[in-house]
Amino acid sequence: MNAQLSEPMISSQRALSAQAMAFASVGNVAVGFDILGHSVAGAGDRAVVRRIDEPTVRIAAIHGSSHELPMDAARNTAGAALLSLRRALGLQHGFEVELHKGIALGSGMGGSAASCVAALVAANALLERPLPREALYSFALDGETVASGSRHGDNLGPMLLGGLVLATRDRLLRLxxxxxxxxxxxxxxxxxxxxxxxxxxxxxxxxxxxxxxxxxxxxxxxxxxxxxxxxxxxxxxxxxxxxxxxxxxxxxxxxxxxxxxxxxxxxxxxxxxxxxxxxxxxxxxxxxxxxxxxxxxxxxxxxxxxxxxxxxxxxxxxxxxxxx
Amino acid sequence: MNAQLSEPMISSQRALSAQAMAFASVGNVAVGFDILGHSVAGAGDRAVVRRIDEPTVRIAAIHGSSHELPMDAARNTAGAALLSLRRALGLQHGFEVELHKGIALGSGMGGSAASCVAALVAANALLERPLPREALYSFALDGETVASGSRHGDNLGPMLLGGLVLATRDRLLRLxxxxxxxxxxxxxxxxxxxxxxxxxxxxxxxxxxxxxxxxxxxxxxxxxxxxxxxxxxxxxxxxxxxxxxxxxxxxxxxxxxxxxxxxxxxxxxxxxxxxxxxxxxxxxxxxxxxxxxxxxxxxxxxxxxxxxxxxxxxxxxxxxxxxx
Missing domain, CATH: 3.30.70.890 (GHMP kinase, C-terminal domain)
Structure with missing residues (x-):
């Protein structure tokens, strides 16, 4: 078992579904454009992720958004992150994702990042050996890039670790x-x-x-x-x-x-x-x-x-x- | 007496002369252009400062420089710093300065800053109530600006405080x-x-x-x-x-x-x-x-x-x- 686990294990192999919540965040924090952010209690996106036998990632539904969001996994921030996770770990199985948006898109509060992180945290709990939070960061960046066209982690980092986080290209540091x-x-x-x-x-x-x-x-x-x-x-x-x-x-x-x-x-x-x-x-x-x-x-x-x-x-x- | 004194008092009013050494420094430190520097043992500039009755600042001599340096106090880094100190404190007396250069000018090791800081530290010791090191910073910036045409403290800061120093326009912080x-x-x-x-x-x-x-x-x-x-x-x-x-x-x-x-x-x-x-x-x-x-x-x-x-x-x- 990985000693750095930050997730409780979902009991045994039989867990086929998990739900996670990722909270809003303040990005940039005035002085750290693209690299500094902190999480904010009180609003968040939820993701329900199911393990499926097909070797693919499906967006099953997106609730609570006033925008039309991509249902094609490769163009959806959560979908792209899970595709990246699957590829990197060579997983045989796939994931089906249902998103419940609680953070408005285009608000500057990390609306796309929250869906991405919630989906990753839920999917991670379904792995036989869940990864530590920091190890999810690169998959999250792959997802964020799809949504914003820019590879930056100042929303993702605080959502993954909590608190104020310095997010460079390769690393997250909680401050x-x-x-x-x-x-x-x-x-x-x-x-x-x-x-x-x-x-x-x-x-x-x-x-x-x-x-x-x-x-x-x-x-x-x-x-x-x-x-x-x-x-x-x-x-x-x-x-x-x-x-x-x-x-x-x-x-x-x-x-x-x-x-x-x-x-x-x-x-x-x-x-x-x-x-x-x-x-x-x-x-x-x-x-x-x-x-x-x-x-x-x-x-x-x-x-x-x-x-x-x-x-x-x-x-x-x-x-x-x-x-x- | 000022509680934050970092200088030993030169005994009584009768001290009319003091000598100080300021060491070389690494400026910028790769990531902190104009704001981050650290001091370096092994080379430095010395300044001998005498209190004089005339309300002025004189550069009496500059030893050890291969360059022609300004003898006009207002155009000399040490002279300009002492003029600024005199003005700010409303001093009646003046200073005469003799500089002994140990750091080459144009070396990137803070050659002008060291003369400026050495002169200030020596002159400060001649004051009735010497100032804490941080309080010399603005006078040092006035001197550095004369030498380099730019108001930056990444050499001055570490010379004044020692070690690695963050030097903003208004403040020095030792890290x-x-x-x-x-x-x-x-x-x-x-x-x-x-x-x-x-x-x-x-x-x-x-x-x-x-x-x-x-x-x-x-x-x-x-x-x-x-x-x-x-x-x-x-x-x-x-x-x-x-x-x-x-x-x-x-x-x-x-x-x-x-x-x-x-x-x-x-x-x-x-x-x-x-x-x-x-x-x-x-x-x-x-x-x-x-x-x-x-x-x-x-x-x-x-x-x-x-x-x-x-x-x-x-x-x-x-x-x-x-x-x-």
Missing amino acids: PVPEAWHCALVHPHVVLETRRSRAVLADGFALSEVVAQHANLALVLTGCHRGDATLVREGLKDVLVEPRRAPLVPGFSRVKQAALDNAAMGASISGGGPSVFGWYERREDAERAASAMAAAFAEEGIASDTLVSPINGPAATLVDEEVE | PVPEAWHCALVHPHVVLETRRSRAVLADGFALSEVVAQHANLALVLTGCHRGDATLVREGLKDVLVEPRRAPLVPGFSRVKQAALDNAAMGASISGGGPSVFGWYERREDAERAASAMAAAFAEEGIASDTLVSPINGPAATLVDEEVE
């Missing part, structure tokens, strides 16, 4: 964060596709911008390692990407100001947007901020949902099928 | 590094001016390069915080600046290979070059590497000096005037 620190995440009901929010980044970046962002990243990482909010407060500013993306998010500057006015360590766009997040030293501040941010969107005539979560948010988890 | 880790630093006897090595960075950087470098920076910082050489080994690669500067350093690829062939965690150009450094887990490896790197320069017909130092190198220090 320490004080338990008391919370995030306010507000999702306005406007759609912004990841591909569109990437297009505004096509031009080059000046050295001065890059150096300023490096310094901010270093301050945030050091602040998290030391549990020092002063350092995070100094560094949690996106000078590279936010200025280019802010015009794509209606009402952004007003919402960001609302986040900052409530004692935020910093605030920016989550992932490709349009969701906006702020980081707080205390849950109460995050709760007040979430209301103020939603009110700011409302002033622009935009409805929104809010989430308040520890930055040490939950990892994806197996759930009882009875929940179904 | 933990295992005591056993060493650096090999090889200085070829060719001159490369900081301004020239900055000119090649004028063009913009692609997002993919920036993200790769971010990831490397995050790996190195996390590796240092954890004392995990595997992470540093993965991250200590400059994908942003080194490719553009390498053609300015004769024999660079051969010298870098020699550094890597001796178990380096990583190797790159120090500061603006032409010096080349490698990081090692053990002193023995750094010593073997330094010889191999010097041999590689020799094969190109270039003489060089080598230094081997803990990455936790020394901070600038007051020295007895009898050394004079």
Whole structure:
């Protein structure tokens, strides 16, 4: 048996079906474009995965999405991840997947990544020797690439491991964060596709911008390692990407100001947007901020949902099928 | 008295002269352009500073430099730093400075920064209430800007505090590094001016390069915080600046290979070059590497000096005037 198992074994060979939930996430976290993210409690995608005899991967159903999502496994984020898992392990059997979307696509909260991770965590539990979470990362990246056209793990990483995660091409590292620190995440009901929010980044970046962002990243990482909010407060500013993306998010500057006015360590766009997040030293501040941010969107005539979560948010988890 | 004093007080008001030594440094450290550096034992600049009644700063003499250096205080790195100190503290008296250069200018080892820091540390000891080291940083930046045309603290920071230092515009943070880790630093006897090595960075950087470098920076910082050489080994690669500067350093690829062939965690150009450094887990490896790197320069017909130092190198220090 693998000593690093993070999954409970589903009892014996007879388990043919498992269900997992992967939670939302804040991507980029202002200073770590494509490499830094944290999970967020309170919303998630569920995947029910069944082991099937045919050597293939099938998407059986997708519930709860207002978008038309690909049912062709190779073009579906969850399907592509399971195909990659099958290939890498040389599995004889296949998988059938049913997805229950709880995170809106194009929200900047990792909607595609969550389906991918939930499906992998469920499928992994059906293996004779489930892999450690880190070992699922490369399959998840294969799935994410299908959805976003870019191989980045800042949503996948925190969903797999929980909390704040540094996700490079080859590796996931969970970073320490004080338990008391919370995030306010507000999702306005406007759609912004990841591909569109990437297009505004096509031009080059000046050295001065890059150096300023490096310094901010270093301050945030050091602040998290030391549990020092002063350092995070100094560094949690996106000078590279936010200025280019802010015009794509209606009402952004007003919402960001609302986040900052409530004692935020910093605030920016989550992932490709349009969701906006702020980081707080205390849950109460995050709760007040979430209301103020939603009110700011409302002033622009935009409805929104809010989430308040520890930055040490939950990892994806197996759930009882009875929940179904 | 200031509780954070890091200088011993020179006894009573009557001390009119102090001498300080600031050591060489590795700038940029591959992944932290302009913000990350560490000090290096074995070479340094000395400054003798005298308190004078005239409300001015004078450069009395500069010894040991093959270059013509500015004797006009406002255009000299040490002079400009002391002028800035005088102005900020509203001092009635002035300073006279004598510099003894031990670090070659245009070497990439912080030659101008060392004169600046040595002068500040000596002058600080002559104040009625010496400032903590961190408080000298902004004056040092004023001096460095005169010398290099760019306000960056990756040499100044480690010289002021010792060891590996994150130097942002406003702040210095000493980062933990295992005591056993060493650096090999090889200085070829060719001159490369900081301004020239900055000119090649004028063009913009692609997002993919920036993200790769971010990831490397995050790996190195996390590796240092954890004392995990595997992470540093993965991250200590400059994908942003080194490719553009390498053609300015004769024999660079051969010298870098020699550094890597001796178990380096990583190797790159120090500061603006032409010096080349490698990081090692053990002193023995750094010593073997330094010889191999010097041999590689020799094969190109270039003489060089080598230094081997803990990455936790020394901070600038007051020295007895009898050394004079």
